[in-house]
Amino acid sequence: MNPPIDTRVRLVEAARDLFLLQGYNATGIAQILRQSGANSGSLYHFFPTKEDLLIAVLEWYRDNIWEGLLQPVFTRIDDPIERVFGVLDGYRQMLMMLEFEQGCPIGNLSLELANSHPKARELMVLNFENWKAAIGQCITAARGRLPESIEPQRLATLVLCVMEGAVMLARSYRHIAPFDEAVLQLREYFDRLIAEGTRWGGPQRASLGRIVSN
Amino acid sequence: MNPPIDTRVRLVEAARDLFLLQGYNATGIAQILRQSGANSGSLYHFFPTKEDLLIAVLEWYRDNIWEGLLQPVFTRIDDPIERVFGVLDGYRQMLMMLEFEQGCPIGNLSLELANSHPKARELMVLNFENWKAAIGQCITAARGRLPESIEPQRLATLVLCVMEGAVMLARSYRHIAPFDEAVLQLREYFDRLIAEGTRWGGPQRASLGRIVSN
DNA sequence: GTCTATATATTGATAGAC
DNA sequence: GTCTATCAATATATAGAC
Known part of the structure; x- marks a missing residue:
């Protein structure tokens, strides 16, 4: 029933x-x-308890990261590097659409509750890890275009930090400018890595990728 | 009396x-x-009201950013790029010393109150701006070593985002690893910028510093 | 400016009938 | 599993003597 x-x-x-x-x-x-x-x-x-409800919310995010966040971007975009920036653009659109009243759900709760709610904290870590893994896989897929010294997981951590910081600033300023500045500068970094990665060994290696650079 | x-x-x-x-x-x-x-x-x-007390706290941070945050680093370190990473290391030390229970005071309040406390929000923006300006001045001072296309203020925004994101992750994980990963990757970016900036026009221009090319 | 006592609303949570 | 009524504790804020 x-x-x-x-x-x-x-x-x-x-x-x-x-x-x-x-x-x-x-x-x-x-x-x-x-x-x-x-x-x-x-x-x-x-x-x-109220905390049990919080846990359920964080489990909801854990279970919906693919269809809620990644899948809409990944079906639209094939290139792995563009997928990374496509995910970032998703946050941008949310910020603009909702007039900076909503940001990253996990980041939101993270600073407020990390000290006081250990079980919630662990679920936040899990959500961060899943996000990072997805971005890390994109970067790994584009490895042939990047310098060999680049560690995909470490670069993914940087991307996550930039996203969280950029969302924080945009919500504080109630303006998209700081978000765009940060992402543009991150893009400058990626462009630089790709320019270096394709300098020798070059376009041929990139085109091996996942069957022609997607 | x-x-x-x-x-x-x-x-x-x-x-x-x-x-x-x-x-x-x-x-x-x-x-x-x-x-x-x-x-x-x-x-x-x-x-x-309680909010008036919050305002006073944010004014305290505004008035103490120099002697509380910047001056201790800037007296110890002269090189402008190292000053940037010295400031980041200050947050690292706080995280470690206080076992990840305290992070960036402004970032902390930012996500919690941006929607509901407009006057506090404006003071948070001011604090972010002051932080960014200090880092931006360091980057500007090192401009001779960086590619000409780099905008110091935009790069400073990226540094701020990385810091806020890295503090958020470290507090969530209760571990310094994600903070270190992000800062290390940011350092990789700076190294790359400096390598490019000194490639042609090189060390001579850098040593002229604030006469040529700023 | 400081003190104690207190007001009023709201908090998270519970009891027990259905 | 759902409903209403209500608990005890705490929240921010106030009153008025000193």
């Missing part, structure tokens, strides 16, 4: 959206109940 | 430390009163 729309799902989605917009501590249980249309009893039936 | 230690100062310092450790919403007025040894009446005499 399923209810028309699963109450648990509605609770997680309401909490997810409110945490993203307001943060964890600024979001009250009452507000989550109002937005989800559920009652106190239902919420505490599924989630004994 | 001055009190032995200024109450207002003690309140701002207590709030500053607690906001840094716990965030804004997770810090109660009662806790600030306990830590500062002040009474409710005193606090509300100086700061009509």
Whole structure:
């Protein structure tokens, strides 16, 4: 006997959206109940504490990184380097569309809760790792175009840091300029790496790639 | 008739430390009163609302960026590029020393309050701008060693983003590794810029410094 | 400017009927 | 699994004597 729309799902989605917009501590249980249309009893039936609801939200992000974040970009773009910047452009579009009121869901909760909520912290790490792995795979796929000394995972960490920092600045400034500056400078770095990587051994190696540079 | 230690100062310092450790919403007025040894009446005499206290904390950071953050590094290090990485190393030391419980004070508050506290948001922007200007001046001072196409302010924005992202990751992972990876990769970029900048026109121009080519 | 006592609203969480 | 009513604690803020 399923209810028309699963109450648990509605609770997680309401909490997810409110945490993203307001943060964890600024979001009250009452507000989550109002937005989800559920009652106190239902919420505490599924989630004994507010922190359990937070965990469920972070698990939702963990389970939806592919179809929510990566897949829309990866189906549209084939070139692995452009995929990296395509993901960054996804954050740009979100910032602009929602007028800088929403940024990276994980980064948002990270600084607020890293000290006080160990289990949530571990799930944030997992989400960061998954994000980094996806970007790292793109960079690995483009390895033939980059200098051999470049470590894909390390470069992916840099990309993640730039993204998180750029989102933070854009939300603070309520302006896309600092985001664009940072990404443009990151692009300058990638261009430089590619210019160096193709200097000797050059275009032939790149064209080996995954069957002609995609 | 001055009190032995200024109450207002003690309140701002207590709030500053607690906001840094716990965030804004997770810090109660009662806790600030306990830590500062002040009474409710005193606090509300100086700061009509909690937000006014937040403003004072952000003004404190604004007024102390030089002696608290930059000056210790700049007196120890002369080379402008090394000053940039010296500042980053300052954050590294804080992370390690305080076991990842404290990061960038502004970044900390930024994601939590950008949507809800407009006046605080403006002061955060000012703090970011001051930070960026200091790093931008270092980069400008080293311009002779960098490719002419490099815009110091834009590169400074990238450095700020990397720092904020790297602090976020280190605090989430409770480990310095992601911070070090990001900064190492940023260093790789700078090395590459310097190698390119000195390729032709070279060391001579660099040694002229602020006469030619700035 | 400082003190104590307190107001009012909201917090996360619970009880128990259905 | 859902509902209503409600708990105890804490939140920010205030009142008024000193």
